[in-house]
Amino acid sequence: MPAPILEIDNLTVSFDGFKALNNLTFAMQPGELRVIIGPNGAGKTTFLDIITGKVQPTSGTVRFKGKNLSKIPEHQISRLGIGRKFQTPRVYLNLTVRENLDLAANRRKNVLATLFGNLTGGDKYANADRHTVILLLETISLSSKADLPANLLSHGEKQRLEIGMLVAQSPDLLLVDEPVAGLTDEETERVGDLLISLAQSHSIIVIEHDMEFVRQIARQVTVLHQGSVLCEGTMDEIQDDPRVIEVYLGQAPTVTQEQMRMLRIAAAMAWADGNFAPEQMRVILNRLSQQFSDDPAHQSELREELKNYLGKEISLETLVPQLTTEGERETVLRLSYEIIRSNTINEAENVVYQKLLELLNLPPEIVQSIEAEIEAQYTEVAPVNLGKDAETSPPSETL
Numbered sequence: 001m002p003a004p005i006l007e008i009d010n011l012t013v014s015f016d017g018f019k020a021l022n023n024l025t026f027a028m029q030p031g032e033l034r035v036i037i038g039p040n041g042a043g044k045t046t047f048l049d050i051i052t053g054k055v056q057p058t059s060g061t062v063r064f065k066g067k068n069l070s071k072i073p074e075h076q077i078s079r080l081g082i083g084r085k086f087q088t089p090r091v092y093l094n095l096t097v098r099e100n101l102d103l104a105a106n107r108r109k110n111v112l113a114t115l116f117g118n119l120t121g122g123d124k125y126a127n128a129d130r131h132t133v134i135l136l137l138e139t140i141s142l143s144s145k146a147d148l149p150a151n152l153l154s155h156g157e158k159q160r161l162e163i164g165m166l167v168a169q170s171p172d173l174l175l176v177d178e179p180v181a182g183l184t185d186e187e188t189e190r191v192g193d194l195l196i197s198l199a200q201s202h203s204i205i206v207i208e209h210d211m212e213f214v215r216q217i218a219r220q221v222t223v224l225h226q227g228s229v230l231c232e233g234t235m236d237e238i239q240d241d242p243r244v245i246e247v248y249l250g251q252a253p254t255v256t257q258e259q260m261r262m263l264r265i266a267a268a269m270a271w272a273d274g275n276f277a278p279e280q281m282r283v284i285l286n287r288l289s290q291q292f293s294d295d296p297a298h299q300s301e302l303r304e305e306l307k308n309y310l311g312k313e314i315s316l317e318t319l320v321p322q323l324t325t326e327g328e329r330e331t332v333l334r335l336s337y338e339i340i341r342s343n344t345i346n347e348a349e350n351v352v353y354q355k356l357l358e359l360l361n362l363p364p365e366i367v368q369s370i371e372a373e374i375e376a377q378y379t380e381v382a383p384v385n386l387g388k389d390a391e392t393s394p395p396s397e398t399l
Ligand code: ADP
Pocket: 015, 018, 019, 020, 038, 039, 040, 041, 042, 043, 044, 045, 046, 047
């Protein structure tokens, strides 16, 4: 294994006795794209502040490329190769996109030289610089807007420009604080693609709240809580971790990880056509709460709790292989068929359902009998009344 690019050991930061970071230990390898998540006040911003030297640790060490950063002033740390992007874009609004990048690429040039070109001529770096800027424009997908003043860019484009300006300074480690706050879904995805492509040649730490975005970009996620690392793992590993759910929702889950998985697969089915219909939500919450508990009062609590876990866009390819028993796979099939059957099955739902069948890999006779069982409910007492609250309509079948 190569030496870590960043190594934080037993680090504590106290503000008047309050420990914003508490015995934090962390390491990452060169070339990693690491996402750090955690509830408000977990210490995420302080974590970046100690890496950049903005805040000094009370105890413990930070090593960057093996070098202890304690007592190195902030401006020198940035020269060692650590670049930080703050939450709000800091671009020169009256300069063009190209000029902003050009300035960032060569900070020794001053603003006037950038604006009026190389009046002295013969700058042996000029061609190399121009080439760098052209590549950067391509990387951040702003080539077509290169000569527009930055104030004409959308918020998402400004974010990408600023990421480009950071890259122009060729840091080894990029620190990026909540890059998609306030962006549209489409812009969010583009920033995600940009970070993924930059990760091929840089080490990157991203602090983020938006879970869908984290899912898009993350390989390894570190969860901070009360100034320490609560856990680390892939998104699939951490999202069902009861400790993570507890710090995010302020309450430990009462359902097991297996139950959570069935719920998430059901949610993926309901999202199949991009429309999570209210009757699909009722099918999921009622059926699963009845399956997970016999007590009507508890079922009603469960419906509230389960709603919190109806995450979007987790792929079936990720979820289904996590099911361990044939019983769980049958339950998932029964529930999924009912979800799409609860309103007319459309083409998009059918495609996802076929994919689910393939992944579940159940014997065809079991699939047929489960489908027939649900079809029967819909033809005998059509439409099945699942009611607004389950107490009024306990279904005859249990899952
Ligand atoms: P996050 O970014 O995860 O929301 P922060 O790192 O901003 O968390 O803050 C962690 C905790 O440290 C919070 O409780 C915050 O109030 C406290 N804190 C941060 N900076 C200071 C400071 N300069 N003085 C006192 N308390 C601070």
